[in-house]
Structure formats: structure tokens, C-alpha cells
Amino acid sequence: xxxxxxxxxxxxxxxxxxxxxxxxxxxxxxxxxxxxxxxxxxxxxxxxxxxxxxxxxxxxxxxxxxxxxxxxxxxxxxxxxxxxxxxxxxxxxxxxxxxxxxxxxxxxxxxxxxxxxxxxxxxxxxxxxxxxxxxxxxxxxxxxxxxxxxxxxxxxxxxxxxxxxxxxxxxxxxxxxxxxxxxxxxxxxxxxxxxxxxxxxxxxxxxxxxxxxxxxxxxxxxxxxxxxxxxxxxxxxxxxxxxxxxxxxx
Amino acid sequence: xxxxxxxxxxxxxxxxxxxxxxxxxxxxxxxxxxxxxxxxxxxxxxxxxxxxxxxxxxxxxxxxxxxxxxxxxxxxxxxxxxxxxxxxxxxxxxxxxxxxxxxxxxxxxxxxxxxxxxxxxxxxxxxxxxxxxxxxxxxxxxxxxxxxxxxxxxxxxxxxxxxxxxxxxxxxxxxxxxxxxxxxxxxxxxxxxxxxxxxxxxxxxxxxxxxxxxxxxxxxxxxxxxxxxxxxxxxxxxxxxxxxxxxxxx
DNA sequence: CGCACTGTTGATGTGCATCAAACAGCGTGG
DNA sequence: CCACGCTGTTTGATGCACATCAACAGTGCG
Numbered sequence: 001x002x003x004x005x006x007x008x009x010x011x012x013x014x015x016x017x018x019x020x021x022x023x024x025x026x027x028x029x030x031x032x033x034x035x036x037x038x039x040x041x042x043x044x045x046x047x048x049x050x051x052x053x054x055x056x057x058x059x060x061x062x063x064x065x066x067x068x069x070x071x072x073x074x075x076x077x078x079x080x081x082x083x084x085x086x087x088x089x090x091x092x093x094x095x096x097x098x099x100x101x102x103x104x105x106x107x108x109x110x111x112x113x114x115x116x117x118x119x120x121x122x123x124x125x126x127x128x129x130x131x132x133x134x135x136x137x138x139x140x141x142x143x144x145x146x147x148x149x150x151x152x153x154x155x156x157x158x159x160x161x162x163x164x165x166x167x168x169x170x171x172x173x174x175x176x177x178x179x180x181x182x183x184x185x186x187x188x189x190x191x192x193x194x195x196x197x198x199x200x201x202x203x204x205x206x207x208x209x210x211x212x213x214x215x216x217x218x219x220x221x222x223x224x225x226x227x228x229x230x231x232x233x234x235x236x237x238x239x240x241x242x243x244x245x246x247x248x249x250x
Numbered sequence: 251x252x253x254x255x256x257x258x259x260x261x262x263x264x265x266x267x268x269x270x271x272x273x274x275x276x277x278x279x280x281x282x283x284x285x286x287x288x289x290x291x292x293x294x295x296x297x298x299x300x301x302x303x304x305x306x307x308x309x310x311x312x313x314x315x316x317x318x319x320x321x322x323x324x325x326x327x328x329x330x331x332x333x334x335x336x337x338x339x340x341x342x343x344x345x346x347x348x349x350x351x352x353x354x355x356x357x358x359x360x361x362x363x364x365x366x367x368x369x370x371x372x373x374x375x376x377x378x379x380x381x382x383x384x385x386x387x388x389x390x391x392x393x394x395x396x397x398x399x400x401x402x403x404x405x406x407x408x409x410x411x412x413x414x415x416x417x418x419x420x421x422x423x424x425x426x427x428x429x430x431x432x433x434x435x436x437x438x439x440x441x442x443x444x445x446x447x448x449x450x451x452x453x454x455x456x457x458x459x460x461x462x463x464x465x466x467x468x469x470x471x472x473x474x475x476x477x478x479x480x481x482x483x484x485x486x487x488x489x490x491x492x493x494x495x496x497x498x499x500x
Numbered sequence: 501c502g503c504a505c506t507g508t509t510g511a512t513g514t515g516c517a518t519c520a521a522a523c524a525g526c527g528t529g530g
Numbered sequence: 531c532c533a534c535g536c537t538g539t540t541t542g543a544t545g546c547a548c549a550t551c552a553a554c555a556g557t558g559c560g
Contacts (some may be wrong), residue, residue: 051270103393145349156409
């Protein structure tokens with residue numbers, strides 16, 4: 001059976017525990033004391049599994065919980081009035097989904113699992129309540145919200161000023177850096193999303209993504225085979241991003 | 251003396267009072283009780299004036315305060331590594347500056363006054379402290395942070411999917427809507443920024459902005475003379491934004 | 501007045517979108 | 531087993547929207 005985004009999410013209940021979570025140090029509880037983590041734990045009643053291709057939530061759904069990604073890979077996207085999709089982000093373990101829903105108490109984007117995923121729902125009302133009592137939890141939440149704003153501004157810079165190849169190089173470096181933070185190789189990575197989704201994220205067409213990969217490959221910066229990317233020359237990629245109007249390097 | 255962005259800001263001290271502020275209902279204290287507003291008032295020691303062309307803060311400055319715009323018009327912008335500017339937003343009365351600094355305790359962008367401005371500095375550490383005690387203040391702060399995220403995602407949609415004329419129409423409608431919320435005319439508006447800054451904001455060149463204005467004028471949607479814009483046909487402008495791939499209307 | 505800055509418009513170039521076709525992988529069913 | 535459709539990727543040919551380059555007009559200011 002093919003996955004449909006509009007189907008209800010597939011859930012399986014699991015007892016949760018931030019304390020023993022592998023992304024504890026990247027997630028909401030970062031820097032909290034053992035005691036504080038235990039109090040946060042009481043909010044997270046169970047983990048939820050989301051199957052590949054299914055939605056964790058849709059735009060318009062009321063906000064109940066924020067979601068900490070425990071496992072897997074999501075995309076978030078908004079739809080324009082005339083139905084075109086803009087991917088606003090790709091989220092991996094330790095990252096928080098649903099932040100944009102706080103504004104209106106309704107989710108402003110949809111979150112789709114790009115592979116089988118597991119998330120920790122954090123009931124938002126209770127999170128606010130608990131962060132009244134725990135200043136460091138409140139501070140973490142502020143930082144996470146602010147970090148998303150900084151990230152978005154970086155994306156605006158990318159969309160407004162970078163060529164297609166530069167965008168692609170920046171995208172790969174960003175993925176690589178986030179994966180390596182999580183203990184994965186910063187060299188060899190697997191793209192969980194399709195070319196079209198990368199394109200939407202970067203403000204380009206899928207064909208341009210393909211050609212971009214080819215360019216970077218022909219310059220000896222990456223090796224690419226389908227969804228498998230190997231970064232051969234991270235420094236070269238970085239130069240590709242910053243060296244915007246530098247035709248001498250060709 | 252021409253204004254330099256790198257000069258220190260010009261300050262003049264004024265006693266502050268949220269309670270009597272004209273944008274009380276658009277700003278941080280929205281929905282707070284009289285008593286709660288008074289407690290917030292105690293944080294804001296004095297208002298600060300920023301002269302046209304001067305910076306309220308620069309990227310890299312340490313975060314001390316958030317700033318509520320009381321009067322005037324700002325732009326915020328980030329610089330790419332190779333020195334190109336990306337305008338990330340234009341802020342008017344009631345809007346909060348400095349949210350992106352919470353992430354790293356340093357401002358990630360610069361805020362420049364586009365006209366003589368007045369802001370209320372809100373010491374962030376104390377704001378966090380007070381919002382421990384005042385749940386509705388905490389909630390407001392969360393909403394403001396989240397609203398910025400939603401706004402940015404809208405900008406990504408615009409940058410990724412819209413033609414130059416559509417971007418410009420969306421920009422004008424957005425300005426018009428925010429100005430009318432503040433009691434100004436939604437029809438007649440004055441652009442406080444230069445064409446180049448609009449262009450940077452929308453991911454276009456200044457010449458393209460000029461031509462876009464000409465197009466909208468030739469379609470009878472707006473009247474434009476320098477910095478003065480009159481919106482003649484708001485509905486037509488809206489159709490211009492949503493009707494993305496509709497060549498029949500030309 | 502003269503200069504710097506901003507805005508407008510025209511001519512030309514180019515980077516990416518669009519259109520199109522071929523191919524690979526993969527599950528399904530004859 | 532192969533044929534088949536379906537999805538995703540790659541590559542080529544062509545067109546267009548916007549960038550770039552350039553000239554000039556309007557405005558404010560020392």
C-alpha cells in the first residue's frame with residue numbers, strides 16, 4: 001500500500017525517557033540538571049511512530065504538542081494559495097517540530113516523515129507551565145525558537161543571493177554538519193528526500209538540482225550515486241559557497 | 251554630516267510607560283492586565299531615540315535587550331561572508347527587534363533606522379525572569395517568536411515561488427495591512443526604504459523593483475510617485491499575488 | 501552651483517525554468 | 531521468467547525572466 005500524506009499517522013506507544021535518550025544533549029533538555037530532566041520526562045507520556053510518507057501533522061491542525069524528533073527524518077512545508085509547495089526545512093533527531101504553530105495555535109505547515117520516524121510529543125500547554133517553574137527549560141525553549149529564526153534568515157540570504165550551485169553546496173555542508181553532530185559521518189551521507197524536495201527547499205527546480213550535483217561531481221568536490229553522497233573536498237565545497245562572484249576558480 | 255551605520259546610536263532618555271503607549275495592543279503587553287503591564291513597565295527604564303541611518307545594534311553585538319519599536323521604521327539585515335546584504339525585515343511600531351539574538355546571546359543581524367526612531371529597550375534577562383512570574387507575558391513572548399518564524403516561512407515561499415511582480419504586490423499588501431493595523435491609511439503609504447532595500451528584501455535587483463512598480467502602475471493597480479504609493483485596487487493586487495501562473499490576465 | 505545619491509528606463513546577456521526524452525529501479529501480475 | 535506501469539533521476543534543447551550594464555533625470559545638501 002502506497003503511503004498517502006492525508007492518512008492518519010501510524011502510532012505505537014512506547015514509554016519515554018529523556019534521560020536515556022541518545023539526543024538528550026541536542027534536544028530540549030540540553031543543559032538541564034538530572035532532576036529537571038525528570039520533570040520534563042513527566043510531560044512526555046509516550047513516543048509516537050510515524051511511518052514513511054505519513055504526516056505528523058498538517059497545516060491548519062490545532063496545536064497540541066511540540067514534537068522532538070527522536071529518530072528519522074522529516075520535511076516541513078507550506079502550501080501557497082495556488083497549491084505550490086515550499087519546503088521550509090528538513091528535521092532530524094533532536095530537532096523540534098511545531099514551533100510555528102505557537103503563533104496562532106494552529107500548525108502553519110505540514111510535517112511529513114521522509115522515513116520511518118519516532119517523535120516525542122511535548123504537550124505545549126504543559127511545557128509552558130513547567131517552564132514557569134524551570135528557568136533553564138524556559139531559556140532552552142527561547143533559544144530553540146530563536147535558532148529557528150536565525151536559520152530562516154540564513155535561508156533568506158541563500159535564496160536572495162546565491163547561485164544554484166552555491167545553494168546546493170551550502171545545503172550539503174549543512175546536512176553534513178548536522179549529521180556529524182549526531183555521531184554520523186560528515187563525509188558519507190544519504191539523502192532522505194527526493195531531488196524535487198531539495199529543489200523546493202532551495203528555491204530551484206529538480207532538474208537544476210541534478211545538474212548542480214553533476215557540476216559539483218565534475219569539480220571533484222563530491223561523489224554522488226542516487227541518494228548516496230560522499231563529500232570528497234569539504235573545504236572546496238565551503239569555498240564554493242562563500243566565493244560567490246569569483247569566476248576565476250572555474 | 252552623513253549618517254554612518256557604524257556610528258554609535260544617538261540616544262535621548264525619556265521616561266517610559268507601556269500603559270500609555272499607542273501601540274500597547276500590538277506589542278509585547280498585548281492582553282496583559284493593568285497590573286501585569288505595570289510590572290513590565292518597571293523593566294523599561296527609558297526610551298531610546300535612534301536617528302535616521304544609525305544602527306540600533308550590529309550583527310555580533312552581545313544581546314542585552316530586545317527592543318520594541320515605538321516610533322519609526324527599521325530594517326534588519328544580515329551580511330553574507332563576501333559582504334552582500336540581505337534585508338531580512340522591515341519593522342514598525344509595536345514590533346520587536348532582536349529576537350534572533352536569543353539563540354547565541356549575540357545579535358545575528360544589524361538593525362538600521364530608516365527614519366528617526368524611538369524604541370523601548372527590554373533587558374532580556376529581566377524579561378525572562380519576569381515571564382517566569384507572568385504566564386501571559388511568557389505566552390506573548392512565545393507567540394512573538396513563533397510569529398517571526400511563520401513570517402519567515404512566508405518569505406521563503408515568496409522567494410522560492412513568486413515572480414518579481416508578485417513579490418512586489420505581496421510586499422505592498424503586507425505593508426498596507428500592517429500600517430492599517432496601526433491606524434494609518436491602508437491606501438496611501440510612504441516607502442521609508444530605498445528601491446535597493448526593497449530589492450534585497452525580495453531577492454531582486456533595484457531595477458527590477460522599479461520595473462515592477464511600473465508594471466503595477468500600468469495595470470492600474472497602484473499610483474506611484476517616488477516614495478509615495480497609493481493602492482488603487484487592493485483586490486487586483488491580491489489577485490496578482492495568488493494568480494501565479496495565469497498568463498491570460500496579461 | 502556642483503556633487504552625491506536615488507530612481508527610471510533601455511539594451512543586452514545569462515542562469516535557471518521549461519519542455520522533452522531516455523533510463524534505472526522496483527513492485528505487480530501474467 | 532519477462533512485461534508492465536509507476537516513480538524518480540539524468541541529460542539535452544530551447545525560452546524567458548531577471549540581472550547586468552549603461553545613460554540620464556530628479557533631488558537634496560554642503
